[in-house]
Amino acid sequence: MKSGALFLNRLGEILLFLSEVLKTLWKRPCKLELVLEQVWHVTIQSFPTTAMAGFFVGGIMTVQFAMLVSEFGASAYLGGLATSATIREIGPMLIAFMLSGKVGAFTSAELGTMKVTEQIDAIRCLGADPIQEIILPRFLGIIISSFFLLTGGLMLSVIGGSTLGILFAGINPQEYVRHIPTILGFPSLLSGLVKCMSYALVLATICTFMGYFTTGGAKGVGRSVVSTSVLTMVTIVVFDWGTSFLGQLLMAWFAVG
Amino acid sequence: MIQYKKLIKSFGTRTILKGIDLHIKAGEIVFILGTSGTGKSVLLKNTVGLMKPDSGEIWIDDENVTDFTEQQFLPVRKKCGMVFQHPALFDSLSIYENIAFGLRKHFVLPENEIKERVEQALSLVNLENVLTKRPGEISYGMQKRVSLARTVVLRPKVLLFDEPTTGLDPVTTNSVNSLIQNLSRKLNTTSMVVSHDMHCALKIADRIVVLDQGQIVDQGTPQELLQSQVPLVRDFLSEARDLL
Numbered sequence: 001m002k003s004g005a006l007f008l009n010r011l012g013e014i015l016l017f018l019s020e021v022l023k024t025l026w027k028r029p030c031k032l033e034l035v036l037e038q039v040w041h042v043t044i045q046s047f048p049t050t051a052m053a054g055f056f057v058g059g060i061m062t063v064q065f066a067m068l069v070s071e072f073g074a075s076a077y078l079g080g081l082a083t084s085a086t087i088r089e090i091g092p093m094l095i096a097f098m099l100s101g102k103v104g105a106f107t108s109a110e111l112g113t114m115k116v117t118e119q120i121d122a123i124r125c126l127g128a129d130p131i132q133e134i135i136l137p138r139f140l141g142i143i144i145s146s147f148f149l150l151t152g153g154l155m156l157s158v159i160g161g162s163t164l165g166i167l168f169a170g171i172n173p174q175e176y177v178r179h180i181p182t183i184l185g186f187p188s189l190l191s192g193l194v195k196c197m198s199y200a201l202v203l204a205t206i207c208t209f210m211g212y213f214t215t216g217g218a219k220g221v222g223r224s225v226v227s228t229s230v231l232t233m234v235t236i237v238v239f240d241w242g243t244s245f246l247g248q249l250l251m252a253w254f255a256v257g
Numbered sequence: 258m259i260q261y262k263k264l265i266k267s268f269g270t271r272t273i274l275k276g277i278d279l280h281i282k283a284g285e286i287v288f289i290l291g292t293s294g295t296g297k298s299v300l301l302k303n304t305v306g307l308m309k310p311d312s313g314e315i316w317i318d319d320e321n322v323t324d325f326t327e328q329q330f331l332p333v334r335k336k337c338g339m340v341f342q343h344p345a346l347f348d349s350l351s352i353y354e355n356i357a358f359g360l361r362k363h364f365v366l367p368e369n370e371i372k373e374r375v376e377q378a379l380s381l382v383n384l385e386n387v388l389t390k391r392p393g394e395i396s397y398g399m400q401k402r403v404s405l406a407r408t409v410v411l412r413p414k415v416l417l418f419d420e421p422t423t424g425l426d427p428v429t430t431n432s433v434n435s436l437i438q439n440l441s442r443k444l445n446t447t448s449m450v451v452s453h454d455m456h457c458a459l460k461i462a463d464r465i466v467v468l469d470q471g472q473i474v475d476q477g478t479p480q481e482l483l484q485s486q487v488p489l490v491r492d493f494l495s496e497a498r499d500l501l
Binding site for chain 2: 117118119123124125126127128129
């Protein structure tokens, strides 16, 4: 009962924080160069990790599907099945997990340190709005770069799937590629992109919130970093279910239409 | 200048300030002394709106600022500069940009005037050749001085110092204390200094206020405090005499 109340309380705080950030974006947007600086930093820092994760996620899916489809004599569909499953489901989620451990943890630690060393109070005393000055550039920077990192990671997962499949599972490259457009339709691509966007929003909101409301010195910063990773991953799984469910409903609606 | 009327502030079930009544006159250097957790920093943070009191009133220059919004607090923060316990410098900016930060936010000034005021502020805290450096490239004591320069560059009427000498060696402590005294006299400001350091308070304060458990237990000039019979004040005094 108590933990339920705590959960609802935290959810309310996060939503209020998000509304404050969006209100600031609407009324007093931050400087574009601050956002671009964040986009550059996040992308440069995280591209190797997400690229590698994407490449091997694609490889894993291909190897797993290869074993199954060969049993049914449907090897021709391997490329389509593995790519579709990666782009619609596993790819965005696993890459987002990687980003939560890297970008999310880094941002909440950075903001948390600023909070416990009174830099955020100093910003207020010097006549600036900390949401506009430090939260908004990070929030937007993380959303933009995470979206590109996730979609870039997904592209690499397709390359990884085909390359590792060809090298280690003896798959015919032409056969692998031939049925990708048959199975991976526009709805699958759209589903993957919507997931990337929603995970980027989750990641940016949670890490900036946890960092901004850090209390309790170095220990508090540590707590914020751990909470950011755990909360982001749990929320991403919940959002994954939500977007999948919504996707099914939309596809059914389009099919009927 | 600054007046607190029956100020109460709690965190959860713990009441930190239990009805503070205090009047700081213009031009005074007032030291707020007390053990850790007695609400000294909370008092300063309430003054500039970084925290909101649960009840009571705060008056600055005959204006009740207690229920001011963040926007309404901007002019108050322009005239009440706060120096934090940590240097609280922005790591990603150079020393020059750190000091110019408040000037850019509070005023519309040409770049040459900003530069002139930044250099003046740095010379007031006896620092030079650090403008292009980052906070991480200078010592902690120098960072504290830069933090002081960042506040005085705004030419505030009130200076609020939150434990300005915590974490400093005795030599730097002495120099920061002299700076507080000199700046207050040179800039003709009112100063409130939160500290544990009775030795320094006796040397430079016009008035010393002693807080215990969220209440004022004694106050007066250094000479008056030397005659105090309040046990906490006696403890502070004996510690200060040990240092002499």
